[in-house]
Amino acid sequence: MPNQHKIPQATAKRLPLYYRFLNNLHLQGKSRVSSKELSDAIKVDSATIRRDFSYFGALGKKGYGYNVEYLLGFFRKTLDQDENTPVALIGVGNLGTAFLNYNFTKNNNTRIEMAFDADMGKVGHMIGNVPVYHIDELEERMTDIKAAILTVPVSEAQQITDRLVETGVNGILNFTPARITVPEDVRVHHIDLAVELQSLVYFMKHYPLDQE
Amino acid sequence: MPNQHKIPQATAKRLPLYYRFLNNLHLQGKSRVSSKELSDAIKVDSATIRRDFSYFGALGKKGYGYNVEYLLGFFRKTLDQDENTPVALIGVGNLGTAFLNYNFTKNNNTRIEMAFDADMGKVGHMIGNVPVYHIDELEERMTDIKAAILTVPVSEAQQITDRLVETGVNGILNFTPARITVPEDVRVHHIDLAVELQSLVYFMKHYPLDQE
DNA sequence: GATAAGTTGTGAATATATTCACGACAATTG
DNA sequence: CAATTGTCGTGAATATATTCACAACTTATC
Structure with a gap:
């Protein structure tokens, strides 16, 4: 698992931020979110957010945005949230x-x-x-x-x-x-x-x- | 004084670090320092340090290094250390x-x-x-x-x-x-x-x- | 079901930052 | 004073990061 040196460090530093915000959205019951909304909330350019996400593959849907639950689950695994x-x-x-x-x-x-x-x-x-x-x-x-x-x-x-x-x-x-x-x-x-x-x-x- | 958008942000973020370390050196009575020594102490590549300093002009002497007191005085002014x-x-x-x-x-x-x-x-x-x-x-x-x-x-x-x-x-x-x-x-x-x-x-x- | 509005993913362009590598000079040594 | 060692400043190369801009697609509306 380690050393898949794919993800830029700048991106890696933002992952916990994304994770926490997605978690909040999920608790609020939101099921869908766009890079624009995320951008407004966490003050990171929306193109940067899309680029960051894209390092992990196509997580969203064109014309739709991102499914909060799916994205959250994905980040949970990526950030090893399951093992303490x-x-x-x-x-x-x-x-x-x-x-x-x-x-x-x-x-x-x-x-x-x-x-x-x-x-x-x-x-x-x-x-x-x-x-x-x-x-x-x-x-x-x-x-x-x-x-x-x-x-x-x-x-x-x-x-x-x-x-x-x-x-x-x-x-x-x-x-x-x-x-x-x-x-x-x-x-x-x-x-x-x-x-x-x-x-x-x-x-x-x-x-x-x-x-x- | 403001908006001389010359100095890269990455450099600007390191200035307080340089300043503090130079201050320590000065208190210890050291009068001369090289980018290599600074590098070892603050864990920033020596070429990066020289590059950072060079944005402010030629502060050192080839073959010699930097004069601690001079450099410190320079940074004091640059960081507006005089006005609280x-x-x-x-x-x-x-x-x-x-x-x-x-x-x-x-x-x-x-x-x-x-x-x-x-x-x-x-x-x-x-x-x-x-x-x-x-x-x-x-x-x-x-x-x-x-x-x-x-x-x-x-x-x-x-x-x-x-x-x-x-x-x-x-x-x-x-x-x-x-x-x-x-x-x-x-x-x-x-x-x-x-x-x-x-x-x-x-x-x-x-x-x-x-x-x- | 056609149109409008909104969104992603990404190639390409640009911006920012770091590092290499070397000429020029300083200090030291014998 | 010649040779050696150490150093800076910086052009050029490289690496990293951000941003633009648009084709492809989804959804909503009438």
Whole structure:
């Protein structure tokens, strides 16, 4: 299944967005949708949407649009929504807590199974239905988890990353400003809040008017 | 100054990253740096870094590299680091609180000046040195603020957005899953935590090995 | 059942971004 | 001071992504 390197990365990044929106439509009882409607709702050009869908074959009908239920079923399979992916969260600060309270499992194949922190005041509690363990137990408890959300202070980032990699993690969602170093078979997505904010301000000042 | 539509967007998004790293180097007392070193540290190809810099003219010296202080000064001006941009934060939940406690002002031209929430338990307090006001005071207090961070529940997102736009905001960093609708002169950057996590998982499964 | 309105899928064009590869120059070494 | 090593800036090539524009088809209407 993997490595059918057909789908452009830009398309792949939009898939979860499509999936969630289709799910909403389905819950609302809509049975039919056009690329134009989708475009208005999720602010992606309708030609881009049609192109994205077309990488998976002809999912719609000319002159009609797309059948919501069919499309949803198709994306469910494509995004492996049926098998759950367990995730661990490291660092139960404000940001980490936000994740734990976020109800991911709804419409989602990812689930935060456990969290780690060094603060004994947090260890042993459940936050958002997720148990918080002490960071020292990371190695023994992470045996089956391949993905981690990193919300620790920047000073800890690389050291914790090394430990995560050692346990066999091969995907990290990194919220620290550190550009962590990992072996090349480990995928890291960086989300740098300060950079995002500065970037927005830069675009506001230097790229007026244009849409995205 | 604005609308010198010279710099590619991809480059613009990396500028804050460059800036922060140069700042670190400067604090460490380094006076010289090469595109190769930068590349190793921030995981961006060295040719891309040189290309990015070259949009601003010849900032380095062949055979030598870049002078950290000069480059830093240049980026400070380019990123308007001297004039502070006031920002408001709407929604003091866990995610909002994470932002308030994040020490942005360090190395940064953005500063969260005020926050809003509907919860009277939060109103009136200072969090991370930022005053929290009641959401009803939004219109009267936001007179000089052009940028907002939106960390409210998804059900409130569009309604609050409309109010923000009404007060004259023209940049929104949207952390809600809602794809908010705004006039076309308002810039919105979406950061969708659930999508980011799902996207990471999708890439882990379907795009093994490759770097980014 | 003919016409009008709406829609997809996609070839081709265009736009954007990255990477290669090398000439020109700087610094260092012996 | 010659040789070596390291570096930038950039033309050209390549890769990736978006958008245009239209034939082919569906549905709705009268």
